Amino acid sequence: MTYQQLSWQTVLDILVISAGLFFLYRTLLRLGTWKIVSGILVAALFFVVASLLDLKGVEWVYRNVSHVAVISLIVLFQPELRKMFERAASIRKKIDKPQDPGFFKLIAESLVRMAESGTGAIIVFPGRENIAQWVSAGFRLEAQPSLPLILSIFDHHSPGHDGALIVKNGRLDALGVRLPVSQNERLSSDYGTRHHAAMGLSEKSDALVAVVSEERHQVAMFKNGQMTPLKTQTDIVAAIQNHYRAEGIFKQFLSTKGSFRTIGLEIASSVAVAVVLWVTIISGQGEMIEKVISVPVEYTATAENVVMTGEKAKEARLHLSGSRSDLADLSPSTMGVKIDLAKMAAGKQTVFISQDNLRLPKGVRLLDVDPASIEVNISKLSRILLPVKPQLVGSIPDGLRMTAARVVPESLLVFVPSGDAEKSYKNITTTPVYLDNIRENTMVYCKVVAPQSVQPVDKRWPDVEIQVMVEAKSVK
Numbered sequence: 110m111t112y113q114q115l116s117w118q119t120v121l122d123i124l125v126i127s128a129g130l131f132f133l134y135r136t137l138l139r140l141g142t143w144k145i146v147s148g149i150l151v152a153a154l155f156f157v158v159a160s161l162l163d164l165k166g167v168e169w170v171y172r173n174v175s176h177v178a179v180i181s182l183i184v185l186f187q188p189e190l191r192k193m194f195e196r197a198a199s200i201r202k203k204i205d206k207p208q209d210p211g212f213f214k215l216i217a218e219s220l221v222r223m224a225e226s227g228t229g230a231i232i233v234f235p236g237r238e239n240i241a242q243w244v245s246a247g248f249r250l251e252a253q254p255s256l257p258l259i260l261s262i263f264d265h266h267s268p269g270h271d272g273a274l275i276v277k278n279g280r281l282d283a284l285g286v287r288l289p290v291s292q293n294e295r296l297s298s299d300y301g302t303r304h305h306a307a308m309g310l311s312e313k314s315d316a317l318v319a320v321v322s323e324e325r326h327q328v329a330m331f332k333n334g335q336m337t338p339l340k341t342q343t344d345i346v347a348a349i350q351n352h353y354r355a356e357g358i359f360k361q362f363l364s365t366k367g368s369f370r371t372i373g374l375e376i377a378s379s380v381a382v383a384v385v386l387w388v389t390i391i392s393g394q395g396e397m398i399e400k401v402i403s404v405p406v407e408y409t410a411t412a413e414n415v416v417m418t419g420e421k422a423k424e425a426r427l428h429l430s431g432s433r434s435d436l437a438d439l440s441p442s443t444m445g446v447k448i449d450l451a452k453m454a455a456g457k458q459t460v461f462i463s464q465d466n467l468r469l470p471k472g473v474r475l476l477d478v479d480p481a482s483i484e485v486n487i488s489k490l491s492r493i494l495l496p497v498k499p500q501l502v503g504s505i506p507d508g509l510r511m512t513a514a515r516v517v518p519e520s521l522l523v524f525v526p527s528g529d530a531e532k533s534y535k536n537i538t539t540t541p542v543y544l545d546n547i548r549e550n551t552m553v554y555c556k557v558v559a560p561q562s563v564q565p566v567d568k569r570w571p572d573v574e575i576q577v578m579v580e581a582k583s584v585k
């Protein structure tokens with residue numbers, strides 16, 4: 110990248126790519142998919158190095174495999190992509206906040222009390238996203254929260270203590286709800302299914318899940334696939350209040366734990382990777398280059414009463430300029446020079462080849478063309494009757510002689526260019542008839558063979574019948 114190339118668009122381009130890389134990394138880190146991502150990053154790095162070293166073979170493999178790889182990645186990351194889109198769709202949705210200011214203290218106190226007494230519990234506080242698709246079973250409660258009610262729900266003598274309690278709009282909405290268990294290795298196997306279930310829902314949605322550990326006598330909060338053990342009631346109140354605060358898209362993405370130093374380092378790395386990508390691949394693809402290619406010249410049909418005569422140019426060499434990626438994708442067969450004969454009147458015409466009669470892709474410019482113009486001879490047509498002359502090849506076998514070669518029809522009505530050339534058309538011929546194998550009177554069907562400038566009046570050439578009559582040579 111030279112200084113001249115450093116426009117505001119380039120800077121914006123790099124910043125957008127950096128932001129994309131950073132958010133992608135953060136999202137995948139939160140979802141615990143970073144192992145796959147690091148594999149992809151190593152592959153990408155390998156490609157960048159190969160590109161810098163100009164290793165054509167490796168580049169070729171990457172270019173050809175990349176389309177399949179993109180589809181595979183979409184399939185592989187389908188759950189993550191779905192989650193990203195769902196998250197984006199629910200960004201504007203309002204969160205169902207509890208209205209009672211005493212709610213937070215009440216919940217925190219219940220959690221602390223249960224931790225002290227060693228009562229296992231899971232309480233779910235949904236965020237903006239609908240969690241219905243992830244949870245199952247459970248019983249509708251719709252009750253006003255109170256300390257005795259929460260404690261009795263999770264009392265292990267109570268039949269409804271198994272499963273999670275869902276809190277919506279500051280009310281106890283349902284109990285005994287089953288959550289999706291996390292398949293991630295992020296949470297140590299020292300934790301049991303309660304913790305893995307809380308982790309599972311926090312990975313799949315933006316819900317906050319509070320867990321009280323029966324064994325550890327400890328409260329932990331799960332949000333965005335991260336577990337945070339909390340010691341005091343004040344910390345628990347703060348965590349729940351924080352969850353209900355309107356979170357902007359940036360905060361959601363930054364919500365994975367990390368110090369300012371780590372986040373700063375990640376942002377700097379994203380910018381660095383974006384710059385390397387831009388310099389090695391993107392700017393390379395956008396670099397303007399020139400290319401010379403040969404393309405076919407195509408002619409449309411003429412008007413009814415005229416015909417094109419004389420030599421026809423078949424190919425033109427185009428000198429083009431465009432970005433490396435645009436020129437690499439050019440296919441000469443689909444971008445020929447098109448000469449429109451439909452509206453041309455009789456006479457000699459010169460058609461200049463320009464961008465207008467070429468089907469060039471957007472962004473590709475025509476610098477020069479050889480030939481610069483094409484001579485087109487358009488002649489009026491005359492209607493004449495031309496005899497059909499059979500094309501007889503070889504000779505009749507020994508002992509036989511040909512007495513006649515009749516053609517049906519004997520002549521055909523044709524259009525020929527009028528003027529001086531008109532008289533040069535003496536006849537039209539047929540596809541060959543090989544005489545060497547003819548031992549008796551034979552009839553064969555042949556096609557008409559005529560120059561391009563001779564056209565049948567009836568639009569299509571009829572098949573012609575050739576009768577070859579033979580007889581035995583008389584021995585003298």
Ligand SMILES: Nc1ncnc2c1ncn2[C@@H]1O[C@H](COP(=O)(O)OP(=O)(O)OP(=O)(O)O)[C@@H](O)[C@H]1O
Pocket residue numbers: 229230231270271272273286287288289290299300301302303304305306321322323324325
């Ligand atoms: N998918 C689930 N959804 C909701 N709750 C679940 C789910 N799986 C297990 N639980 C709850 O977790 C309890 C079992 O907890 P377990 O002891 O296996 O987990 P743990 O993480 O070790 O928790 P603790 O530290 O409290 O022992 C079950 O009785 C049930 O109440």
